[in-house]
Amino acid sequence: MLALYLAQIVNSGLALGAVYGLMALGFSLIYCASRLINFAQGELLLLGGLGIATLAGVMRLSPLVAVAAAALAGFLLGRALFATTLGLTLRASPLRQLMLTVAASLVFQGVAILAWGKNPLMPPRLLPLPDLRLGPLFFGRDTVTALALAFCAMAVLGVFLKYSRLGRALRATSQNAVAARLMGIDPVLCHALSFALAGALASLAALAVGPQTGLRYDMGLGLGLKGFAAATIGGYTSLPRVFLGGLALGLCEAALVLFLSGELKETATYALIIVLLVAAPAESEAERP
Amino acid sequence: MAKILILLAALLLPAAAFAAAAPEGDPIVIGGLFAQSGPAAVVGTPSKLVAEMTVAQLNATGGILGRPVKLISYDTESSPDVALRQARQLVEGDKVLAIIGPTSTGEGLAVKKYTEEKKVPAIMTVGGDAIIAGGKFGPFDWTFKAPQRTATAVDKIYEYLKGKNISKIAVMSSKDAFGQDGLAELKANAGKFGVEILAEESFDPKGTDFSAQAFKLQAAKPQAVIVWTIGPAGAIAAKNFAALPGERPLLVQSHGQPGPSYLELAGEAAGGTIMPGTKLMAPESLPDEDPQKIVIESFIKAYKDAGIQEKFPLNTHSGYAYDALALLRAGLEKAGKADPEALRAALEKLQNVVGVSGVYTTSSQDHNGLHGDSMIMLIVDSGRYKLAP
Numbered sequence: 001m002l003a004l005y006l007a008q009i010v011n012s013g014l015a016l017g018a019v020y021g022l023m024a025l026g027f028s029l030i031y032c033a034s035r036l037i038n039f040a041q042g043e044l045l046l047l048g049g050l051g052i053a054t055l056a057g058v059m060r061l062s063p064l065v066a067v068a069a070a071a072l073a074g075f076l077l078g079r080a081l082f083a084t085t086l087g088l089t090l091r092a093s094p095l096r097q098l099m100l101t102v103a104a105s106l107v108f109q110g111v112a113i114l115a116w117g118k119n120p121l122m123p124p125r126l127l128p129l130p131d132l133r134l135g136p137l138f139f140g141r142d143t144v145t146a147l148a149l150a151f152c153a154m155a156v157l158g159v160f161l162k163y164s165r166l167g168r169a170l171r172a173t174s175q176n177a178v179a180a181r182l183m184g185i186d187p188v189l190c191h192a193l194s195f196a197l198a199g200a201l202a203s204l205a206a207l208a209v210g211p212q213t214g215l216r217y218d219m220g221l222g223l224g225l226k227g228f229a230a231a232t233i234g235g236y237t238s239l240p241r242v243f244l245g246g247l248a249l250g251l252c253e254a255a256l257v258l259f260l261s262g263e264l265k266e267t268a269t270y271a272l273i274i275v276l277l278v279a280a281p282a283e284s285e286a287e288r289p
Numbered sequence: 290m291a292k293i294l295i296l297l298a299a300l301l302l303p304a305a306a307f308a309a310a311a312p313e314g315d316p317i318v319i320g321g322l323f324a325q326s327g328p329a330a331v332v333g334t335p336s337k338l339v340a341e342m343t344v345a346q347l348n349a350t351g352g353i354l355g356r357p358v359k360l361i362s363y364d365t366e367s368s369p370d371v372a373l374r375q376a377r378q379l380v381e382g383d384k385v386l387a388i389i390g391p392t393s394t395g396e397g398l399a400v401k402k403y404t405e406e407k408k409v410p411a412i413m414t415v416g417g418d419a420i421i422a423g424g425k426f427g428p429f430d431w432t433f434k435a436p437q438r439t440a441t442a443v444d445k446i447y448e449y450l451k452g453k454n455i456s457k458i459a460v461m462s463s464k465d466a467f468g469q470d471g472l473a474e475l476k477a478n479a480g481k482f483g484v485e486i487l488a489e490e491s492f493d494p495k496g497t498d499f500s501a502q503a504f505k506l507q508a509a510k511p512q513a514v515i516v517w518t519i520g521p522a523g524a525i526a527a528k529n530f531a532a533l534p535g536e537r538p539l540l541v542q543s544h545g546q547p548g549p550s551y552l553e554l555a556g557e558a559a560g561g562t563i564m565p566g567t568k569l570m571a572p573e574s575l576p577d578e579d580p581q582k583i584v585i586e587s588f589i590k591a592y593k594d595a596g597i598q599e600k601f602p603l604n605t606h607s608g609y610a611y612d613a614l615a616l617l618r619a620g621l622e623k624a625g626k627a628d629p630e631a632l633r634a635a636l637e638k639l640q641n642v643v644g645v646s647g648v649y650t651t652s653s654q655d656h657n658g659l660h661g662d663s664m665i666m667l668i669v670d671s672g673r674y675k676l677a678p
Binding site: 001004008011012016118119120122124131133138140141142212213214216219254257258263 | 327493521553
């Protein structure tokens with residue numbers, strides 16, 4: 001019986017955890033590049049997902065095309081978000097920039113309501129992955145899809161950051177913005193790139209979460225906050241750790257839902273986050289992002 | 290008598306557009322409360338369109354008591370508070386004679402308390418029985434309900450399950466008034482049919498994932514699971530059940546689900562799920578002697594002609610607003626004058642008013658007037674609703 005419960009926790013926990021992980025990666029990228037928390041991250045997921053769902057309604061998308069289209073749509077959305085908020089206020093105080101992302105998130109929500117209405121939309125499953133059984137563990141197709149998308153996205157992102165010129169520039173900026181600029185790296189380009197990449201990640205997360213729960217205009221904030229929490233647990237600096245933070249959060253949430261009740265899901269999850277953040281060993285000065 | 294009333298009902302429709310005298314005099318003002326946004330909007334928005342269509346038909350065929358009918362309607366946003374505020378506006382601001390709607394049971398309960406106090410007849414299009422149950426829910430002298438009672442749907446489900454030799458079930462209900470109403474009726478009537486409820490779970494109707502609840506219910510090994518909710522949550526529950534590994538129980542939905550949006554949202558997961566619904570969902574299965582047949586066929590035609598079908602394909606709720614207005618018309622004609630007290634008295638003495646959802650015969654105790662024979666059991670088969678075998 002307990003084994004069944006554990007299998008269920010792993011199955012539903014990883015399905016959402018992978019989504020939180022992708023969101024957390026987006027938060028980390030933007031935070032590292034511009035020391036900013038992007039509160040519109042959840043809405044990037046929402047609009048990216050809605051856009052792809054609409055596109056899929058108009059034409060047949062093969063799985064690869066769907067992933068590419070989602071990444072591209074998210075990339076453009078993230079870039080547009082940057083162009084309309086942070087890009088115009090590069091020298092403004094961080095608080096003002098933060099408020100801009102909050103305002104942008106609500107505006108994006110309004111756009112979603114205007115364009116797609118208030119009823120939830122159930123996007124089609126664009127990646128036809130099968131259910132998977134591994135011994136006592138069972139992974140539903142949604143879980144498999146979410147994990148596959150997340151790991152692929154993380155691998156591509158890792159390679160990009162490690163080996164490409166632009167990726168190296170992004171890393172340099174996040175390590176020391178002043179030194180990077182002295183080396184001829186354009187910081188604005190890096191900021192814009194981090195937003196665009198975060199948008200692409202959010203949009204891919206939408207491909208994973210959309211067929212699971214549907215897309216509704218008000219879902220962005222909840223998912224965004226979970227991603228933020230996961231990124232904080234993961235510590236912002238290392239991509240794998242940030243992603244693991246997301247998976248851990250998803251698993252904790254699934255366990256809480258199963259053993260307590262669905263009603264207390266958010267309360268219990270955030271109570272746990274408080275405990276984690278208070279009790280976790282303080283990071284040393286060097287580790288601090 | 291029945292024949293005359295069928296004719297009367299047919300009169301409502303333009304298909305039978307007799308050369309009626311144009312209505313004249315002051316309009317009879319009716320208030321409409323419809324959830325045009327929020328979780329109940331899938332039901333509320335088309336209800337409003339149907340109400341407008343029906344009012345236009347009424348006015349085209351001579352109005353009621355020779356007077357034109359004017360409908361003033363507001364969006365309740367699926368919220369009891371907003372619904373109550375709009376009801377106040379209708380009664381105190383717009384001075385309506387009667388109200389039709391609101392859409393959800395929670396809204397209905399909020400509005401009912403007020404309309405009972407103000408002595409305004411309200412013909413509600415809500416699913417739950419609480420509004421006309423009396424007892425702890427307060428008197429219901431001025432409140433009527435067009436859709437079938439929850440108890441009627443519950444009996445229909447239990448009868449069907451009994452016929453299939455299914456006696457061990459589990460129940461998953463939403464935490465709103467509709468879900469709680471269903472849970473109470475399911476529990477109250479289980480004994481009567483020899484059904485045993487092995488486990489029950491509840492969920493937030495605005496939630497997006499109920500796989501934990503589904504998993505726990507499956508673990509109790511019931512033969513069937515009854516999901517009692519309205520709106521998208523039912524489709525999400527169906528998906529969550531379909532995603533479970535191992536042997537899955539038969540999934541039964543409430544009479545609030547039948548409609549294209551359930552099929553669309555649940556996709557493949559909807560296949561094989563069963564639910565009670567109005568005859569509107571399978572008109573081709575009706576025998577010719579069914580008095581509802583002509584009403585339903587003309588309704589479907591009018592629904593298509595009015596262009597509502599394109600935006601909101603027919604569902605089990607589509608007829609409720611029409612029925613509310615049919616009841617209102619029958620009540621006013623019986624009363625002979627547009628007076629709230631006379632209308633109230635007439636509304637609880639209606640006989641054989643043929644509507645889309647059934648043939649209504651009300652009494653002072655029964656402010657709904659429909660019974661099990663007005664419902665059919667449906668099964669989803671290759672993306673369509675069919676009469677369940």
